Amino acid sequence: MDDIKRKYVIPGDVITTGPYRAEENVHLHGDKIIATTVGISEIFDSGVRVIPLAGMYIPRIDDFIIGIVKSHTSLSWELNINSCYAGILPAQDVFGRDFNPKVDDLTSRLKTGDLIAARVANSDRSRDPLITIADRDLGKIEEGELIKISPSKVPRLIGKRGSMIQTIESATKAIITIGQNGFVVVSSEEPEGLLKAMEAIKMVEEQAHVPNLTERIQQMLGSNSE
Amino acid sequence: MGVKKTDIVLLDDKGIRCDGRKINEPRRIMIKAGVLKNANGSAYIEFGENKILAGVFGPRDVHPKHLANTDRGILRCRYHMQPFSVGERKNPAPSRREIEISKVIKEALEPAVMLENFPRTVVDVFIEILQADGGSRCAALDAAAVALADAGIPMRDMVSACAAGKVADTIVLDINNEEDQEGQADMPVAYMPNLGKVTLIQLDGVLSPQEYEKCVNTALEGCKIVYEVQKKALQEKFFGDSQ
Numbered sequence: 001m002d003d004i005k006r007k008y009v010i011p012g013d014v015i016t017t018g019p020y021r022a023e024e025n026v027h028l029h030g031d032k033i034i035a036t037t038v039g040i041s042e043i044f045d046s047g048v049r050v051i052p053l054a055g056m057y058i059p060r061i062d063d064f065i066i067g068i069v070k071s072h073t074s075l076s077w078e079l080n081i082n083s084c085y086a087g088i089l090p091a092q093d094v095f096g097r098d099f100n101p102k103v104d105d106l107t108s109r110l111k112t113g114d115l116i117a118a119r120v121a122n123s124d125r126s127r128d129p130l131i132t133i134a135d136r137d138l139g140k141i142e143e144g145e146l147i148k149i150s151p152s153k154v155p156r157l158i159g160k161r162g163s164m165i166q167t168i169e170s171a172t173k174a175i176i177t178i179g180q181n182g183f184v185v186v187s188s189e190e191p192e193g194l195l196k197a198m199e200a201i202k203m204v205e206e207q208a209h210v211p212n213l214t215e216r217i218q219q220m221l222g223s224n225s226e
Numbered sequence: 227m228g229v230k231k232t233d234i235v236l237l238d239d240k241g242i243r244c245d246g247r248k249i250n251e252p253r254r255i256m257i258k259a260g261v262l263k264n265a266n267g268s269a270y271i272e273f274g275e276n277k278i279l280a281g282v283f284g285p286r287d288v289h290p291k292h293l294a295n296t297d298r299g300i301l302r303c304r305y306h307m308q309p310f311s312v313g314e315r316k317n318p319a320p321s322r323r324e325i326e327i328s329k330v331i332k333e334a335l336e337p338a339v340m341l342e343n344f345p346r347t348v349v350d351v352f353i354e355i356l357q358a359d360g361g362s363r364c365a366a367l368d369a370a371a372v373a374l375a376d377a378g379i380p381m382r383d384m385v386s387a388c389a390a391g392k393v394a395d396t397i398v399l400d401i402n403n404e405e406d407q408e409g410q411a412d413m414p415v416a417y418m419p420n421l422g423k424v425t426l427i428q429l430d431g432v433l434s435p436q437e438y439e440k441c442v443n444t445a446l447e448g449c450k451i452v453y454e455v456q457k458k459a460l461q462e463k464f465f466g467d468s469q
Contacts, residue, residue: 010460011338011375012383012420027340027382029421036340036380038464053464054267055378056285084285084347125345126296152378209465 005043009035015048025050039152053209057083057151057181059120059129066141066179067131069114074101077110079118079131082151082181087131089118094133115141115185117177141177144187147198149205151182156208157201164204164214171221172197196221234404237394244404252388252400252448257368257459259376265352267377269459271369274402275359280369282377285347299344303332305366307355327363334367334387334416334426340380349379360403361389364414364452367426372456376463383418384456385425388448390415390441392433397440399448411437415445419453 009015013035015026022028025037026048035041039050059065059081067079067087079087092099094109110116117138123129133139149157157178158165169176174188174197184201188194200217207213234244241249253274262268265281288294305328309315320328331353339349351373353366364387371385391401392411401412411431417424424446433441 008461008465010384010457010464011381012418014420025380029382032420034383034420036382037378038375038460052378054376055380056266084287084344086287125343 005041007041008039009041009050010038011036013041015041015050016043019046021047023047023049025052051155052152054150055152057081059083059085059087059123059181061120061123063120063180065118065120065131065181066146066177066183066185067116067118067181068146068183069110069112069116071112072106072110074106077106079116081129081131082148082179082183083129085123085125085128087118087120088128089116089131089133110140115144115146115183117141117179117185141185144175144177144185145194145198147184147186147201149182149184149201151180153205153208154178154180154182156213157184157204159214164217167214167218168197168200168221171218172200176201234408236405236408237396237398241396243393243398245402247400249396249398250444250447252451253402255368255452255455257372257455259372259459259463265373265377267373267375267379269369269372269376271365271372273359273361273365273368274400275357276355276362276365277357278362278365278369279354279356280366280373281352281354282349282370282373282379283352284349284377285344285379286350288346288348293348294346297342297345299341299347299349301332301336301339301341301349301351303328303335303351303353303370305331305353305355305363307358307362311355311358327366330426330428331363331367331370335370335374335385337423337425338371338381338383338385338418339374340382343380349374358403360406361401361414363387364389364416367416368452368456372459375460383421383423384453385416386419386449386453386456387414387416387426388445388452389413390445390448392431392437392441397437397444399444411441413441413445415442415449417446417449419450 015033033048035050037052039052041050067081070078070080077089081087118131118133121130121132172193174193177185256272258270261270267282367387393405393409413429416426
């Protein structure tokens with residue numbers, strides 16, 4: 001980890017010059033590699049990328065996301081996935097291959113406002129992203145509180161190898177489901193644990209750039225339980 | 227145009243302008259990023275006596291749908307002056323001047339914003355002039371660029387704008403309202419400082435080729451000063467004291 005050089009950047013900042021590969025959120029201008037968004041730049045091996053601190057969720061194939069049902073047609077549901085594009089969930093995914101739009105009523109399975117855990121099946125920006133729930137652990141979320149955080153702060157909420165989320169879950173006994181799109185569902189049998197977990201998630205979002213955040217969260221959760 | 231006879235001394239013998247500045251000195255600039263909760267990105271700028279708010283939405287669905295572009299996003303921009311922004315009440319309906327400025331700001335931002343990443347969407351930029359004092363299109367552009375960066379919209383570079391002009395036969399930086407009314411020329415310039423590209427240049431008045439060159443260079447120096455302020459505003463919002 002020590003050989004990664006990190007730096008705070010804003011759009012237009014020249015991160016480095018030389019034979020590097022331009023990866024996410026950077027662009028190549030001559031031999032300069034320039035940041036395109038506010039964030040933290042990383043130079044690793046031969047690549048350069050910027051981890052954004054602001055911005056919208058861009059769907060990527062295989063991302064685990066949480067969607068809110070917005071509306072439906074006779075063949076599919078339209079989901080709010082916190083992106084500039086609406087997610088499309090085809091009815092066959094829920095009803096199976098013998099789905100018949102004349103007989104099956106889509107609202108009998110998912111209504112407007114329902115939350116679903118899903119995966120991005122296909123996304124190429126020329127069409128609205130295709131969402132699927134045909135996998136293990138995917139489907140309608142029956143209970144829990146929805147929190148919206150900035151999608152750029154999702155990696156911080158998960159932490160290194162899940163350290164942050166494990167800290168919060170074990171201290172509050174809540175179950176936290178994080179979508180890559182910045183929608184987070186918290187459920188718990190104890191209302192107190194639920195409130196504490198929500199507070200911790202909001203704190204992570206507000207202080208995402210502060211070092212030693214896991215320790216701070218531990219302190220906050222620890223002092224609350226005393 | 228020629229020099230007009232007025233009561234104001236635009237430039238005295240010591241090279242001091244009507245508001246006490248030197249010829250190469252810009253007005254006081256203050257920018258704050260992220261001032262509005264409901265917009266995706268926002269910025270507030272005080273540029274001399276100019277007070278301007280900019281809010282950015284997007285990328286989001288285009289309405290009306292026929293405006294959408296299938297291979298890239300579109301940028302929409304509205305520059306609007308509040309009725310109380312000038313001495314005499316301004317009719318809030320968009321005037322000829324506001325429509326023009328909306329267009330030039332949009333065209334000055336377009337080269338910087340990477341709209342090709344977001345086909346079928348729109349980025350909306352709303353600019354409200356709360357108080358106007360000459361050079362408001364430059365100040366509006368500066369605020370809009372910070373608001374776009376605050377919204378996390380990918381940009382090739384920041385856009386920094388500053389005006390220069392000719393007052394009492396001298397090229398000066400950052401024209402204020404009096405100098406704009408009584409001066410001989412006014413040239414707003416917008417510039418992408420890291421790419422070294424000009425995205426807006428307008429000229430109102432008459433300049434000789436030598437004066438023109440000097441005026442452009444003076445304005446570019448101003449843009450670089452503005453860029454530092456924009457940078458500071460974004461760093462303050464995102465990195466706080468952890469820098």
